Amino acid sequence: MLQRLFGFKGGVKPQTHKAPSVQEPIAQAPLPARLYVPLHQSIGGAPTPRVEAGEDVLKGQLIGGADGWVSAAVHAPTSGRVVAIVDHVAAHPSGLPTLSVVIEPDGRDEWIARTPLDHRSLPPERVRELLRDAGVVGLGGAAFPSHAKLTAARSVPMEDLVINGAECEPYMTCDDMLMRERAEEIVRGIAIFRDLLGARRVLIGIEDNKPEAVAAMQAAVCGLAEDYEVVAVPTRYPAGGAKQLIRVLTGKEVPASKRSTELAVQCFNVATVYTAYRALAHGEPVVSRIVTLTGNVERPRNWEVRLGTPLGDLVALGRPKADTSRYLMGGPMMGFALPSLEAPVVKATNCIIAAAPTTFPASPPEMPCIRCGACAEVCPHELQPFELYWFARARNFGKTQEYYLFDCIECGCCSYVCPSHIPLVQYFRFAKSEIWAREREKNAADAAKARFELRNAREEREKAEKAERLARTAAARPAEKKPAPASAETVAGQPAAVPVDAAPAAPAVDAEAVKKATIVAAMERARAQREAAQPRNTEQLSREQQQEIAAIEARRARVAGDPPGTRTTRPGSAPPPAETGDS
Incomplete structure (x- = not known):
């Protein structure tokens, strides 16, 4: 049939x-003196190197492992030695380099064990x-x-x-x-x-x-x-x-x-x-x-x-x-x-x-579009290339998408028949690349914004948790040190009856008071630490050194506001000298 x-x-x-x-x-084709095998040779992820410089490889040996599902492995085309893994010019119109495994053949063309x-x-x-x-x-x-x-x-x-x-x-x-x-x-x-x-x-x-x-x-x-x-x-x-x-x-x-x-x-x-x-x-x-x-x-x-x-x-x-x-x-x-x-x-x-110039002559200069419609007649996807051209040239990329830019397979039929010699496919490739670039930038900006918002939320949560801990600590300290105040209502010196099911009122917490209490507590801890500090190497001091230390301690006492004669001498330090007119 x-x-x-x-x-x-x-x-x-x-x-x-x-x-x-x-x-x-x-x-x-004969073996070349060196092979430059790009690791990225297909659509999808770039394979990761599986060999190192100086390593001997066999024909068919894995030199680049697939990176994800939409990827494909790369293998050594012959036996030899890996001399380098470097960037090398790619077979691409941009001429940009790509990571490649450089192999120096040994001439044996020896295969791996094949199953x-x-x-x-x-x-x-x-x-x-x-x-x-x-x-x-x-x-x-x-x-x-x-x-x-x-x-x-x-x-x-x-x-x-x-x-x-x-x-x-x-x-x-x-x-x-x-x-x-x-x-x-x-x-x-x-x-x-x-x-x-x-x-x-x-x-x-x-x-x-x-x-x-x-x-x-x-x-x-x-x-x-x-x-x-x-x-x-x-x-x-x-x-x-x-x-x-x-x-x-x-x-x-x-x-x-x-x-x-x-x-x-x-x-x-x-x-x-x-x-x-x-x-x-x-x-x-x-x-x-x-x-x-x-x-x-x-x-x-x-x-x-x-x-x-x-x-x-x-x-x-x-x-x-x-x-x-x-x-x-x-x-x-x-x-x-x-x-x-x-x-x-x-x-x-x-x-x-x-x-050669005779077989592939240089393209004539680009002329203005005359909207003849020849490009639309030969487009196999029934697009309107002349409209896509105008919007791509004007950088109106939203309009190009409305006219189904991404349905274009870049076959070149439109450029082939264009009487104005306009490289239409190049304009379409430019528009696609710009749209992809903007989408990547938008996705990166959205991801950065999400990370920034998560960071701010985390900091706010940590601040709230810290303030709550400080409030609980400050509220607990007065309750431990001070007795509960007597009720204002008494009968013959006896406490007034309190209903059994009445719950004690929670103490009101003043944020400013909590802050001050925290500062005072920190100062007390610092004072206690200074008082507990043991001076070292003070046993063999001369009389002049002892007098200098005593003068320093006296000045510290005046600055701290201690009443005269109440500041204790640090253990192991010399007693303060008798006051003279020079002090």
Whole structure:
């Protein structure tokens, strides 16, 4: 039975430029002199280092442990020695550094002890943990930890597992070549994901400009259950977007506010299920990936490259032409210009394009928007990019959210057709980053305010408790020292009768009196401590020293207000000298 296909609104048909890089099979890239393995290579928390400088490691050894559930581990791409754990430039348009483990290969490429596992003999939760610890993430470009997507909604039984082999970006062919050469292992990885999700059927979507990949995948599923179907979808960018492919194959539209599992469907890239199979069936964590090297090079090809390989070493394999001016990571629609070839290959590196002024000419100057509406016609999410542009440019970020800014997948269709050459996607990214920054600032301010209020409340509580203790102490002291006053009403000198059930009145407490009583009590304690202090080393004093001490004591007595002759001499001190006219 042929699968019914649905359409999606918008999209464009740029030149594909895929043929040059599929002329040769996938090749193994050689080991570089040093590997710079970033610890943060996926969406979510940054893994924590599990090795130290000077430590020897084996291929596949854990060097970065997952930080939380939405995170993925990182492993050594080869055997060698950790020479440093330092900040190194990242494969990111900002060019900012990220914490990386620097490994010097020993040339042996020696694996850790690998233990193959049968996922059917393990609980599903344990399988997800193993995938997380193997570093399996989405290799289509998003790099979202795959184990976090392998839980079906509790209230909605899973119906469709969509496998994304569309690869709609121009120039990119890494998934195409993977399906041609390793289709059987991809299908085995699909079976693992299907068992974890409990999906009723599997739909493998491949653009119809990849007939060899379609044939290879059809041969791999031949003989399996009828609910495995390889579907050739029309070539139209961005048909490889997860939501667009789900729409084409199932007719379901996934809103921005919902997960696809709530609509009983989930989507994974073909390279992702392949690495999941290798992780479980062969005990091999993700230490390499297939990268398309194409563009203005003499030898375009797909290479299996170890993570952490400097991009300069990879680019050299393609022999760039003399007029190459820059390099792009990803496709020309959603990729970005690399800040430096010192940046390493990471899990999200699916394509490197060498650009020249002839193949990628500089963008013309930005012109004013003429509100032609061409951007709205090609938007696959039916947004109004020209309105988003005006509000983003005016920094009216509240309005951008009213026009569903965060539904934008930054596919670049609007920028591609804009006659005014406005980089619309850059404005949308700017607006999103500003909104996120303001939300972070607001959350930090709210947290600081909450801490400040808790601190004030604690101080007020402590002050109240202290005042209450002082009041009880001051009220208790007079009751201990003074007898109870006689009743004013007496009969023949006898106390007046008091009703048996009458409760004694609580003494009224004056705050000022309590304060004064506290001060007086403190002064009395200080006086007693001074009187009890035993002077030392006073036995061998000379007559002059004794007279000086006596004079000091006399002055202290006058200052303290003691009547003459009533101040006692400290034990062990000399008696005061007889008063003379000089004193």
